[in-house]
Amino acid sequence: MENRSYRALGLFFSLFWLFLCLFPLWWVFVTAFKPPLAVSQGATYLPFIDFQPTLQAFRDAFSGQRGDFLNPILSSVYVSITATVLSVFLGSMAAYALVRFEFRVRLLSGVIFGIVAIGGFILLNSVYGMRVPYALVLVLVVGLPVAILANRMPLPGPVMTNQDVTFWFVSQRMFPPIVSAFAIFLLYSESNKVGLRLLDSFPGLVLAYTAFGLPFAIWLMRDFFQTVPIEVEEAAQVDDIGRMRIFFQIVLPMAKPGLVATAMIVLAFIWNEFLFALLLTSSKWQTLPILLAGQNSSRGDEWWAISVATLISIVPMIVVAAILGRMMRSGLLSGSIK
C-alpha cells in the first residue's frame, strides 16, 4: 500500500520532469519553423494549428546573406573533432601507462622544476628582457631535464605515485578556467607578436582544447583499462610482442566501447565550450557557441533565426546523448563511475 503511493509519486515526478526537459526543446524546435508574425504576436505552440510552418529561417541562414553561419559551423566541426581525437588518443596512452606501469616522482624534483621555471622565467623576461615565448621555451628546455635528473637522485621527501600523477591531471580541471584561459590568451598574443600565430588560429585552438580534454580522457580511460584483463597482455608479452603493438592491437580494440563513450563525452565538452573560444578567437576561427552568443545583440528579437542557429548546435549533441544513453543502459557507464 505504502509502496504503491511512493511509486505513484515517483511516476508523477518523473513525468513532470520529462515535460520540463522536453518543453524547451520543443519550443526551440517549433520556433525555428515559425514565420516572423507567429513569433512577435505572442506565444504560439502547435504547428499547422497556431501557425503555418515555414522553412524560410533555414533558407536565410544557409544562404549566408544575414551573417556568416557556415564558417563558424565548419570551424567548430574541425576543431572539436581534431581536438577530441587527439585528446582521446593521447589520453588513453597516458591512462594505459598509469594503469599498467609504475611511476615514481619525487615531490622535491617537482619543486625544483617549479623554482627553475618560475625563477628562470622572471630572470630572463624581466632582467634580460627576453621575449615571453622564447623565455618560456628556454626554461622548459632547461627545467625539465634538471627535474628529471633530480628525480634520479636519492632526494629526501615524499615520493608521488600513479595516484598522484592521475590527480595532477584531473586537478587541472578543478581550476577556474578563466585562470588558464586568460593565461593562454596572454601567452598566445605574445607568440603572435613574435610571428608564431596561435591566437585565432587552428593549431592554437586545437592545442588548447586538447589540453582541456586530456584530463577527462585520462580519468575515464583509466577506469576502462582497469577492467581489461591483464592475462591477454601477459600472454602477448611471453610471445615477445612489443608494448606499443600490444597496446594498439590488443588493448585498444578491447576497450573500444570505453573509447567511444570517452570520445563522446570529450566531444560534447569541446563542442559546447565557450570561454576558451571567446578569448582565443576573434574572427577567422570563431566557433559555434561564440556565434550563438553574438546572436542576441546582432539579431534582437528575430527568434526564428536564433532558433535555427541553436538547433544546429543542439542536434549533434542529441545524437551524442542518445548513443551514451544506450551505453548506459547496457551498464557500461555505471561500471566506470567510482
Added chain:
Amino acid sequence: MNAAAHSQDRIKHAFLWPAFLIVLLISLFPLIYALSVSFQTMRLVPPTPPRFVGVSNYADVLVSARFWGSVWTTAIIVFASVALQYVIGFALALALHHNVPGAALYRVTFLLPMFLAPVCVALIARMIFHPVVGPVNDLFTFLGAPNIPFLTQPKLALAVLVTIEVWQWTPFVVLLMLAGLQGLPAEVFEAARVDNIPAWRRFRDITFPMLLPLSVAVVFIRLIEGFKIIDTVFVLTGGGPGTSTETVTLYAYNEGFKKFNIGMTSALSFVFLVVIILFGTVYLAAAQRLTRKYA
C-alpha cells in the same frame, strides 16, 4: 608479471609524456606568465610598457566592491542551484532505480540537457522567459497574473539563472546517483524488507548513509563546476541589470577585455583560484568528518 619488471620498462615514458607535455605546456606554463603579469601594471589599449607594482593589483581586487559583489552573486547561484540539483537529482535517480513505468525513455531524455551548450540553453531560456512572446508569461497571463519582467529585475534574473543551472545539471546528479544506487548490495535491502522496515526509514537509515560518500563527491564536482559559470550569464543578462548578476568569471572577462586591464585581471583570477582552493579544502575536510560520523 611483477611490478618491478614493469617499472623497468622504459617504453612507459613514451605512453605518458605526450599527454604530460601538452598539459604542462598549455595549462601550467601560461600560469607562470600570468602570475608574473599579476604583479605588474599592464594595459593592451593603450599599450603601456609593463611596470612592476608589487601586490597593488591584488589590493585593488580585494577592496573592489564589484569583485565581492560578483563573488556573492556566484555563491548564491551555485549554492542554490546545487542544493536543488542534488535533491531533485537524487529523487529522480530513486524513481528510475525502482523502475517507474517508462524508465528506459526517461533515461535518455533526462541526460539530454547536460549535453547542450550552456549558450544554447541560455538562448532558449531568453525565449521562454521573454516578457511578451515567451510561453511562461503566456501561462501567467492565462492564469490572470500580470506579465513579469524576468530578466530585467535583479532577483528574478538570479532566479532564472538558478532555474537554468538546475535544468541543465540535474542530469549529472541523476546519472551518478543512479550508478551509485545500482552498485548497492541487494542483500541489505532484502533483509530490511523482511524485517518490515518502512520505505522512508530504509532510505534514511540505509540508502542515504551508504551513498553519502558518493553524494559528497557529486556535490563537490557540481560546486566546483558551478563556480566557473560565465556563458549562461553572458547570454542571458550580460551581467545586468547593472552588475547585479555578474559572476566572478564574467567580471574578470569584462575587466580584461573591455577595460584591457591585464594586470588586474591576472590578479583577479589568482584570487579566485585561491578562494576555490580554500573552499575545496574546507569542504573536503568537513565532508570527511560528516562521513566518518555516519559510517
